Amino acid sequence: MSAKGEQSREKILTATKGLVMRKGFAGTSVDDILKATGLSKGSFFHHFKSKGDLANQLIRWHSAQDLKMFRTFMAQAEAAHDDPMDQLLQFLTAFETYLSDPDSPPRGCLYALYTYEDDHFEHDVKGHVAEVLQTWTAMYIRKFQEVIDRRQPVRPVTAKQLSEMFVSVIEGGLILQRAYGSPGLTARQSEQFREYLNLLFPDGRAVT
Protein backbone atom coordinates (compact mmCIF):
# COMPACT_ATOMS: atom_id res chain seq x y z
CA MET A 1 0.00 0.00 0.00
CA SER A 2 1.31 3.37 -0.99
CA ALA A 3 1.82 6.28 1.38
CA LYS A 4 -1.10 8.11 -0.21
CA GLY A 5 -3.40 5.18 0.19
CA GLU A 6 -2.45 4.63 3.77
CA GLN A 7 -3.04 8.29 4.43
CA SER A 8 -6.59 8.07 3.08
CA ARG A 9 -7.26 4.94 5.07
CA GLU A 10 -6.16 6.64 8.26
CA LYS A 11 -8.23 9.69 7.44
CA ILE A 12 -11.30 7.50 7.09
CA LEU A 13 -10.59 5.66 10.34
CA THR A 14 -9.98 8.87 12.26
CA ALA A 15 -13.11 10.55 10.94
CA THR A 16 -15.20 7.46 11.55
CA LYS A 17 -14.04 7.20 15.13
CA GLY A 18 -15.11 10.77 15.76
CA LEU A 19 -18.50 10.32 14.13
CA VAL A 20 -19.20 6.98 15.75
CA MET A 21 -18.42 8.41 19.18
CA ARG A 22 -21.23 10.89 18.74
CA LYS A 23 -23.81 8.97 16.70
CA GLY A 24 -23.08 5.33 17.24
CA PHE A 25 -22.00 2.98 14.49
CA ALA A 26 -25.38 2.19 12.97
CA GLY A 27 -26.18 5.88 13.17
CA THR A 28 -23.16 6.81 11.10
CA SER A 29 -23.64 6.42 7.36
CA VAL A 30 -20.95 5.92 4.78
CA ASP A 31 -21.98 9.23 3.25
CA ASP A 32 -21.38 10.93 6.59
CA ILE A 33 -17.85 9.61 6.51
CA LEU A 34 -17.32 10.71 2.92
CA LYS A 35 -18.52 14.19 3.75
CA ALA A 36 -16.20 14.34 6.76
CA THR A 37 -13.16 13.17 4.82
CA GLY A 38 -13.85 14.77 1.47
CA LEU A 39 -13.19 11.44 -0.19
CA SER A 40 -15.41 9.64 -2.65
CA LYS A 41 -17.36 6.44 -2.50
CA GLY A 42 -14.98 4.70 -4.84
CA SER A 43 -12.12 5.51 -2.54
CA PHE A 44 -13.97 4.31 0.52
CA PHE A 45 -14.91 0.95 -0.94
CA HIS A 46 -11.43 0.53 -2.26
CA HIS A 47 -10.05 0.60 1.28
CA PHE A 48 -12.94 -1.16 3.00
CA LYS A 49 -14.89 -3.87 1.32
CA SER A 50 -18.02 -3.10 3.31
CA LYS A 51 -19.26 -1.05 6.22
CA GLY A 52 -18.96 -4.13 8.40
CA ASP A 53 -15.35 -4.43 7.36
CA LEU A 54 -14.86 -0.85 8.49
CA ALA A 55 -16.31 -1.71 11.91
CA ASN A 56 -13.85 -4.55 12.09
CA GLN A 57 -10.80 -2.56 11.03
CA LEU A 58 -11.80 0.42 13.16
CA ILE A 59 -11.89 -1.48 16.42
CA ARG A 60 -8.60 -3.20 15.64
CA TRP A 61 -6.92 0.03 14.62
CA HIS A 62 -8.22 1.76 17.71
CA SER A 63 -7.29 -0.99 20.14
CA ALA A 64 -3.77 -1.13 18.78
CA GLN A 65 -3.25 2.57 19.54
CA ASP A 66 -5.05 2.25 22.79
CA LEU A 67 -3.14 -0.67 24.21
CA LYS A 68 0.11 0.88 23.07
CA MET A 69 -0.64 3.97 25.11
CA PHE A 70 -1.46 2.00 28.23
CA ARG A 71 1.68 -0.08 27.85
CA THR A 72 3.74 3.08 27.54
CA PHE A 73 2.21 4.48 30.72
CA MET A 74 2.95 1.24 32.51
CA ALA A 75 6.50 1.00 31.20
CA GLN A 76 7.23 4.53 32.35
CA ALA A 77 5.82 3.77 35.78
CA GLU A 78 7.87 0.60 36.03
CA ALA A 79 11.00 2.47 35.05
CA ALA A 80 10.41 5.12 37.69
CA HIS A 81 9.67 2.90 40.69
CA ASP A 82 10.65 -0.45 42.11
CA ASP A 83 7.66 -1.03 44.32
CA PRO A 84 4.63 -2.31 42.39
CA MET A 85 2.30 -0.16 44.49
CA ASP A 86 4.24 2.95 43.57
CA GLN A 87 4.21 1.89 39.94
CA LEU A 88 0.49 1.44 40.06
CA LEU A 89 -0.11 4.81 41.65
CA GLN A 90 2.04 6.55 39.08
CA PHE A 91 0.26 4.72 36.31
CA LEU A 92 -3.09 5.85 37.66
CA THR A 93 -2.08 9.48 37.93
CA ALA A 94 -0.71 9.39 34.38
CA PHE A 95 -3.99 7.94 33.23
CA GLU A 96 -5.91 10.62 35.11
CA THR A 97 -3.85 13.31 33.42
CA TYR A 98 -4.72 11.80 30.07
CA LEU A 99 -8.41 11.64 30.98
CA SER A 100 -8.43 15.26 32.08
CA ASP A 101 -6.80 16.48 28.92
CA PRO A 102 -9.23 19.10 27.64
CA ASP A 103 -8.76 18.06 24.03
CA SER A 104 -10.96 16.19 21.60
CA PRO A 105 -14.61 16.74 22.44
CA PRO A 106 -16.76 14.14 24.03
CA ARG A 107 -14.57 11.42 25.43
CA GLY A 108 -15.84 7.92 25.47
CA CYS A 109 -14.86 4.33 25.07
CA LEU A 110 -15.27 2.67 21.70
CA TYR A 111 -15.47 -0.78 23.30
CA ALA A 112 -18.39 0.33 25.45
CA LEU A 113 -20.13 1.68 22.39
CA TYR A 114 -19.60 -1.56 20.49
CA THR A 115 -21.01 -3.65 23.34
CA TYR A 116 -24.16 -1.55 23.34
CA GLU A 117 -24.68 -2.13 19.64
CA ASP A 118 -23.32 -5.62 19.43
CA ASP A 119 -26.06 -7.18 17.34
CA HIS A 120 -24.76 -5.43 14.22
CA PHE A 121 -21.25 -6.76 14.48
CA GLU A 122 -19.81 -10.05 13.37
CA HIS A 123 -18.89 -12.60 15.94
CA ASP A 124 -15.17 -12.00 15.72
CA VAL A 125 -15.65 -8.27 16.23
CA LYS A 126 -17.46 -8.95 19.48
CA GLY A 127 -14.73 -11.42 20.32
CA HIS A 128 -12.07 -8.85 19.68
CA VAL A 129 -13.74 -6.34 21.98
CA ALA A 130 -13.92 -8.87 24.79
CA GLU A 131 -10.33 -9.83 24.10
CA VAL A 132 -9.03 -6.28 24.30
CA LEU A 133 -10.94 -5.66 27.49
CA GLN A 134 -9.42 -8.86 28.86
CA THR A 135 -5.95 -7.76 27.83
CA TRP A 136 -6.55 -4.44 29.49
CA THR A 137 -7.63 -5.96 32.79
CA ALA A 138 -4.91 -8.61 32.57
CA MET A 139 -2.35 -5.83 32.63
CA TYR A 140 -3.76 -4.63 35.91
CA ILE A 141 -4.20 -8.11 37.32
CA ARG A 142 -0.49 -8.76 36.88
CA LYS A 143 0.37 -5.58 38.69
CA PHE A 144 -2.18 -5.98 41.47
CA GLN A 145 -0.94 -9.49 42.05
CA GLU A 146 2.56 -8.15 42.58
CA VAL A 147 1.17 -5.73 45.12
CA ILE A 148 -0.78 -8.40 46.94
CA ASP A 149 2.18 -10.79 46.93
CA ARG A 150 4.22 -8.17 48.70
CA ARG A 151 1.65 -6.66 50.99
CA GLN A 152 -1.21 -8.12 52.94
CA PRO A 153 -4.46 -6.32 52.08
CA VAL A 154 -6.53 -5.20 55.07
CA ARG A 155 -9.46 -7.17 53.70
CA PRO A 156 -9.22 -10.25 51.50
CA VAL A 157 -9.33 -9.25 47.86
CA THR A 158 -8.14 -10.71 44.57
CA ALA A 159 -6.16 -9.00 41.86
CA LYS A 160 -8.95 -9.78 39.44
CA GLN A 161 -11.56 -8.09 41.58
CA LEU A 162 -9.50 -4.94 41.85
CA SER A 163 -8.74 -4.88 38.16
CA GLU A 164 -12.32 -5.31 37.08
CA MET A 165 -13.39 -2.67 39.53
CA PHE A 166 -10.93 -0.20 38.12
CA VAL A 167 -11.99 -0.83 34.55
CA SER A 168 -15.63 -0.57 35.59
CA VAL A 169 -15.10 2.67 37.40
CA ILE A 170 -13.44 4.18 34.35
CA GLU A 171 -16.03 2.94 31.90
CA GLY A 172 -18.85 4.17 34.11
CA GLY A 173 -17.11 7.45 34.71
CA LEU A 174 -16.92 8.07 30.99
CA ILE A 175 -20.66 7.59 30.69
CA LEU A 176 -21.44 10.05 33.47
CA GLN A 177 -18.88 12.44 32.05
CA ARG A 178 -20.64 12.41 28.70
CA ALA A 179 -24.11 12.62 30.18
CA TYR A 180 -23.27 15.55 32.44
CA GLY A 181 -20.72 17.16 30.18
CA SER A 182 -18.26 17.50 33.05
CA PRO A 183 -14.76 16.81 31.73
CA GLY A 184 -13.01 15.92 34.99
CA LEU A 185 -15.47 13.35 36.24
CA THR A 186 -13.73 10.19 35.10
CA ALA A 187 -10.38 11.30 36.47
CA ARG A 188 -12.06 11.88 39.81
CA GLN A 189 -13.30 8.32 39.75
CA SER A 190 -9.76 7.12 39.31
CA GLU A 191 -8.65 9.25 42.26
CA GLN A 192 -11.38 7.75 44.35
CA PHE A 193 -10.20 4.30 43.38
CA ARG A 194 -6.72 5.22 44.54
CA GLU A 195 -8.24 6.12 47.90
CA TYR A 196 -9.62 2.62 48.07
CA LEU A 197 -6.19 1.19 47.32
CA ASN A 198 -4.63 3.33 50.01
CA LEU A 199 -7.08 1.94 52.56
CA LEU A 200 -6.59 -1.58 51.32
CA PHE A 201 -2.81 -1.42 51.45
CA PRO A 202 -1.88 0.98 54.26
CA ASP A 203 1.60 2.32 55.10
CA GLY A 204 2.06 3.55 51.55
CA ARG A 205 5.83 3.13 51.22
CA ALA A 206 7.30 -0.17 50.27
CA VAL A 207 9.10 -2.20 52.92
CA THR A 208 10.39 -4.89 50.60
Place this chain on the structure above:
Amino acid sequence: MSAKGEQSREKILTATKGLVMRKGFAGTSVDDILKATGLSKGSFFHHFKSKGDLANQLIRWHSAQDLKMFRTFMAQAEAAHDDPMDQLLQFLTAFETYLSDPDSPPRGCLYALYTYEDDHFEHDVKGHVAEVLQTWTAMYIRKFQEVIDRRQPVRPVTAKQLSEMFVSVIEGGLILQRAYGSPGLTARQSEQFREYLNLLFPDGRAVT
Protein backbone atom coordinates in the same frame (compact mmCIF):
# COMPACT_ATOMS: atom_id res chain seq x y z
CA MET B 1 -56.71 6.51 25.82
CA SER B 2 -58.53 3.23 25.90
CA ALA B 3 -57.26 0.12 27.63
CA LYS B 4 -56.58 -1.52 24.29
CA GLY B 5 -54.65 1.45 23.03
CA GLU B 6 -52.58 1.70 26.14
CA GLN B 7 -51.83 -1.99 25.86
CA SER B 8 -50.48 -1.56 22.33
CA ARG B 9 -48.43 1.42 23.38
CA GLU B 10 -46.84 -0.57 26.18
CA LYS B 11 -46.23 -3.48 23.85
CA ILE B 12 -44.35 -1.17 21.50
CA LEU B 13 -42.32 0.36 24.31
CA THR B 14 -41.42 -3.01 25.79
CA ALA B 15 -40.40 -4.47 22.45
CA THR B 16 -38.42 -1.38 21.54
CA LYS B 17 -36.50 -1.45 24.79
CA GLY B 18 -35.48 -5.03 24.12
CA LEU B 19 -34.42 -4.33 20.56
CA VAL B 20 -32.60 -1.11 21.37
CA MET B 21 -30.61 -2.85 24.11
CA ARG B 22 -29.19 -5.19 21.51
CA LYS B 23 -28.92 -3.03 18.40
CA GLY B 24 -28.84 0.55 19.61
CA PHE B 25 -31.54 3.07 18.77
CA ALA B 26 -30.39 4.10 15.32
CA GLY B 27 -29.84 0.44 14.55
CA THR B 28 -33.43 -0.44 15.36
CA SER B 29 -35.88 0.24 12.56
CA VAL B 30 -39.57 0.88 12.90
CA ASP B 31 -40.15 -2.24 10.85
CA ASP B 32 -38.14 -4.23 13.38
CA ILE B 33 -40.50 -3.03 16.06
CA LEU B 34 -43.55 -3.84 13.98
CA LYS B 35 -42.28 -7.33 13.38
CA ALA B 36 -41.61 -7.81 17.09
CA THR B 37 -45.02 -6.58 18.14
CA GLY B 38 -47.13 -7.86 15.28
CA LEU B 39 -48.66 -4.42 14.91
CA SER B 40 -48.97 -2.37 11.75
CA LYS B 41 -47.40 0.85 10.65
CA GLY B 42 -50.66 2.69 11.00
CA SER B 43 -50.92 1.62 14.59
CA PHE B 44 -47.36 2.61 15.38
CA PHE B 45 -47.66 6.10 13.99
CA HIS B 46 -50.98 6.51 15.72
CA HIS B 47 -49.25 6.14 19.10
CA PHE B 48 -45.96 7.84 18.23
CA LYS B 49 -45.80 10.73 15.88
CA SER B 50 -42.24 9.90 14.80
CA LYS B 51 -39.33 7.65 15.67
CA GLY B 52 -37.82 10.55 17.58
CA ASP B 53 -40.99 10.81 19.59
CA LEU B 54 -40.61 7.13 20.43
CA ALA B 55 -37.08 7.77 21.69
CA ASN B 56 -38.48 10.50 23.86
CA GLN B 57 -41.36 8.50 25.28
CA LEU B 58 -39.23 5.39 25.71
CA ILE B 59 -36.66 7.01 27.95
CA ARG B 60 -39.35 8.69 30.03
CA TRP B 61 -41.36 5.50 30.35
CA HIS B 62 -38.26 3.56 31.29
CA SER B 63 -36.95 6.07 33.81
CA ALA B 64 -40.30 6.20 35.55
CA GLN B 65 -40.22 2.44 36.14
CA ASP B 66 -36.58 2.54 36.96
CA LEU B 67 -36.67 5.26 39.59
CA LYS B 68 -39.74 3.71 41.13
CA MET B 69 -37.85 0.48 41.66
CA PHE B 70 -34.89 2.22 43.27
CA ARG B 71 -37.16 4.20 45.56
CA THR B 72 -38.89 1.00 46.62
CA PHE B 73 -35.55 -0.60 47.45
CA MET B 74 -34.58 2.45 49.46
CA ALA B 75 -37.90 2.66 51.26
CA GLN B 76 -37.65 -0.97 52.28
CA ALA B 77 -34.13 -0.45 53.56
CA GLU B 78 -35.17 2.61 55.52
CA ALA B 79 -38.05 0.72 57.05
CA ALA B 80 -35.79 -2.13 58.13
CA HIS B 81 -32.97 -0.16 59.75
CA ASP B 82 -32.43 3.02 61.71
CA ASP B 83 -28.76 3.49 60.98
CA PRO B 84 -28.15 5.05 57.56
CA MET B 85 -25.13 2.85 57.00
CA ASP B 86 -27.23 -0.25 57.58
CA GLN B 87 -29.88 1.12 55.26
CA LEU B 88 -27.29 1.69 52.59
CA LEU B 89 -25.84 -1.78 52.90
CA GLN B 90 -29.25 -3.38 52.67
CA PHE B 91 -30.08 -1.26 49.67
CA LEU B 92 -26.88 -2.36 47.97
CA THR B 93 -27.49 -6.04 48.60
CA ALA B 94 -31.06 -5.70 47.30
CA PHE B 95 -29.67 -4.05 44.20
CA GLU B 96 -27.11 -6.80 43.79
CA THR B 97 -29.83 -9.42 43.99
CA TYR B 98 -31.70 -7.59 41.25
CA LEU B 99 -28.57 -7.38 39.12
CA SER B 100 -27.85 -11.07 39.53
CA ASP B 101 -31.37 -12.10 38.59
CA PRO B 102 -30.79 -14.50 35.72
CA ASP B 103 -33.78 -13.20 33.81
CA SER B 104 -34.11 -11.00 30.75
CA PRO B 105 -31.16 -11.45 28.40
CA PRO B 106 -28.34 -9.03 28.13
CA ARG B 107 -28.65 -6.47 30.88
CA GLY B 108 -27.63 -2.95 30.25
CA CYS B 109 -28.43 0.64 30.99
CA LEU B 110 -30.61 2.58 28.61
CA TYR B 111 -29.16 5.88 29.78
CA ALA B 112 -25.66 4.70 28.94
CA LEU B 113 -26.84 3.67 25.51
CA TYR B 114 -28.48 7.03 24.90
CA THR B 115 -25.34 8.92 25.92
CA TYR B 116 -23.33 6.94 23.38
CA GLU B 117 -25.73 7.84 20.60
CA ASP B 118 -26.66 11.29 21.76
CA ASP B 119 -26.35 13.12 18.46
CA HIS B 120 -29.59 11.58 17.25
CA PHE B 121 -31.68 12.78 20.14
CA GLU B 122 -33.32 16.11 20.77
CA HIS B 123 -31.97 18.41 23.44
CA ASP B 124 -34.65 17.63 25.96
CA VAL B 125 -34.05 13.91 25.61
CA LYS B 126 -30.40 14.39 26.45
CA GLY B 127 -31.48 16.70 29.24
CA HIS B 128 -33.82 14.09 30.61
CA VAL B 129 -31.10 11.45 30.66
CA ALA B 130 -28.79 13.76 32.58
CA GLU B 131 -31.64 14.64 34.90
CA VAL B 132 -32.49 11.03 35.71
CA LEU B 133 -28.86 10.23 36.34
CA GLN B 134 -28.71 13.25 38.64
CA THR B 135 -31.82 12.10 40.47
CA TRP B 136 -30.33 8.68 40.86
CA THR B 137 -27.07 9.95 42.33
CA ALA B 138 -28.93 12.52 44.44
CA MET B 139 -30.70 9.64 46.17
CA TYR B 140 -27.34 8.23 47.18
CA ILE B 141 -25.88 11.59 48.07
CA ARG B 142 -28.62 12.13 50.63
CA LYS B 143 -27.96 8.77 52.19
CA PHE B 144 -24.18 9.03 52.15
CA GLN B 145 -24.42 12.44 53.74
CA GLU B 146 -26.39 10.94 56.60
CA VAL B 147 -23.67 8.34 57.04
CA ILE B 148 -20.90 10.93 56.98
CA ASP B 149 -22.78 13.19 59.41
CA ARG B 150 -22.92 10.35 61.87
CA ARG B 151 -19.58 8.73 61.31
CA GLN B 152 -16.16 10.12 60.59
CA PRO B 153 -14.71 8.53 57.46
CA VAL B 154 -11.13 7.28 57.78
CA ARG B 155 -10.15 9.44 54.84
CA PRO B 156 -11.83 12.69 53.84
CA VAL B 157 -14.52 12.01 51.28
CA THR B 158 -17.70 13.70 50.13
CA ALA B 159 -21.13 12.17 49.69
CA LYS B 160 -21.07 13.25 46.07
CA GLN B 161 -17.79 11.47 45.38
CA LEU B 162 -19.07 8.24 46.83
CA SER B 163 -22.36 8.47 44.97
CA GLU B 164 -20.77 9.13 41.62
CA MET B 165 -18.33 6.34 42.21
CA PHE B 166 -21.11 3.89 42.92
CA VAL B 167 -23.06 4.87 39.82
CA SER B 168 -19.87 4.66 37.77
CA VAL B 169 -19.00 1.26 39.09
CA ILE B 170 -22.44 -0.05 38.20
CA GLU B 171 -22.51 1.48 34.75
CA GLY B 172 -19.04 0.19 34.01
CA GLY B 173 -19.86 -3.21 35.43
CA LEU B 174 -22.79 -3.53 33.07
CA ILE B 175 -20.52 -2.88 30.11
CA LEU B 176 -18.01 -5.52 31.14
CA GLN B 177 -20.84 -7.89 31.93
CA ARG B 178 -22.18 -7.51 28.41
CA ALA B 179 -18.77 -7.71 26.79
CA TYR B 180 -17.75 -10.85 28.66
CA GLY B 181 -21.18 -12.37 28.93
CA SER B 182 -20.69 -13.03 32.64
CA PRO B 183 -23.98 -12.36 34.43
CA GLY B 184 -22.69 -11.80 37.95
CA LEU B 185 -20.01 -9.26 37.16
CA THR B 186 -21.92 -6.10 37.97
CA ALA B 187 -23.14 -7.44 41.28
CA ARG B 188 -19.56 -8.24 42.18
CA GLN B 189 -18.65 -4.63 41.51
CA SER B 190 -21.27 -3.53 43.97
CA GLU B 191 -19.88 -5.96 46.55
CA GLN B 192 -16.45 -4.54 46.02
CA PHE B 193 -17.82 -1.07 46.54
CA ARG B 194 -19.29 -2.22 49.85
CA GLU B 195 -15.80 -3.32 50.84
CA TYR B 196 -14.62 0.19 50.23
CA LEU B 197 -17.41 1.53 52.41
CA ASN B 198 -16.51 -0.89 55.16
CA LEU B 199 -12.94 0.36 55.11
CA LEU B 200 -14.04 3.97 54.97
CA PHE B 201 -16.44 3.64 57.89
CA PRO B 202 -14.79 0.98 60.06
CA ASP B 203 -17.07 0.35 63.02
CA GLY B 204 -19.97 -0.18 60.65
CA ARG B 205 -21.72 -3.50 60.69
CA ALA B 206 -20.12 -5.51 57.94
CA VAL B 207 -22.31 -7.65 55.77
CA THR B 208 -19.44 -9.73 54.51
Place this chain on the structure above:
DNA sequence: GTCCGTTCATACCGTTTGGTCTGTTTCAGA
Protein backbone atom coordinates in the same frame (compact mmCIF):
# COMPACT_ATOMS: atom_id res chain seq x y z
C1' DG C 1 7.73 6.69 -22.93
C1' DT C 2 5.06 2.68 -21.79
C1' DC C 3 3.15 -0.24 -18.84
C1' DC C 4 0.42 -1.71 -14.83
C1' DG C 5 -1.40 -1.69 -10.45
C1' DT C 6 -3.05 1.44 -6.93
C1' DT C 7 -5.97 5.22 -5.92
C1' DC C 8 -9.82 7.80 -6.53
C1' DA C 9 -14.19 9.85 -8.83
C1' DT C 10 -19.02 9.48 -10.36
C1' DA C 11 -23.08 7.66 -12.09
C1' DC C 12 -26.00 4.26 -10.97
C1' DC C 13 -28.74 0.26 -8.62
C1' DG C 14 -31.83 -2.33 -5.53
C1' DT C 15 -33.32 -2.21 -0.87
C1' DT C 16 -34.58 -0.25 3.35
C1' DT C 17 -35.73 3.68 5.74
C1' DG C 18 -39.06 6.86 8.25
C1' DG C 19 -43.29 8.65 7.24
C1' DT C 20 -48.08 9.54 4.86
C1' DC C 21 -52.62 8.51 3.22
C1' DT C 22 -56.78 6.30 2.86
C1' DG C 23 -59.78 3.36 4.47
C1' DT C 24 -61.65 -0.15 7.83
C1' DT C 25 -62.68 -2.00 12.36
C1' DT C 26 -63.78 -1.39 17.26
C1' DC C 27 -66.35 0.26 20.87
C1' DA C 28 -68.01 3.45 24.46
C1' DG C 29 -71.52 6.88 25.14
C1' DA C 30 -75.83 9.33 23.66
Place this chain on the structure above:
DNA sequence: TCTGAAACAGACCAAACGGTATGAACGGAC
Protein backbone atom coordinates in the same frame (compact mmCIF):
# COMPACT_ATOMS: atom_id res chain seq x y z
C1' DT D 1 -79.29 1.87 17.54
C1' DC D 2 -76.67 5.27 15.95
C1' DT D 3 -72.43 8.04 15.94
C1' DG D 4 -67.91 9.62 16.28
C1' DA D 5 -63.56 9.19 17.92
C1' DA D 6 -59.95 6.02 18.80
C1' DA D 7 -57.39 2.04 17.07
C1' DC D 8 -55.64 -0.34 13.53
C1' DA D 9 -54.32 -2.16 8.71
C1' DG D 10 -51.78 -1.81 4.53
C1' DA D 11 -50.61 0.40 0.15
C1' DC D 12 -47.71 3.84 -1.12
C1' DC D 13 -43.81 7.40 -1.33
C1' DA D 14 -39.47 10.10 -1.52
C1' DA D 15 -35.17 10.02 0.46
C1' DA D 16 -31.33 7.75 2.28
C1' DC D 17 -29.02 3.65 2.61
C1' DG D 18 -25.02 0.30 1.48
C1' DG D 19 -22.92 -1.27 -2.43
C1' DT D 20 -21.35 -1.79 -7.66
C1' DA D 21 -19.58 -0.70 -12.25
C1' DT D 22 -16.80 1.82 -15.09
C1' DG D 23 -13.31 4.49 -16.04
C1' DA D 24 -10.04 8.29 -15.35
C1' DA D 25 -5.75 10.01 -12.97
C1' DC D 26 -1.60 8.89 -10.68
C1' DG D 27 3.06 7.01 -9.76
C1' DG D 28 6.82 3.85 -9.70
C1' DA D 29 9.33 0.01 -12.59
C1' DC D 30 11.15 -1.14 -16.83
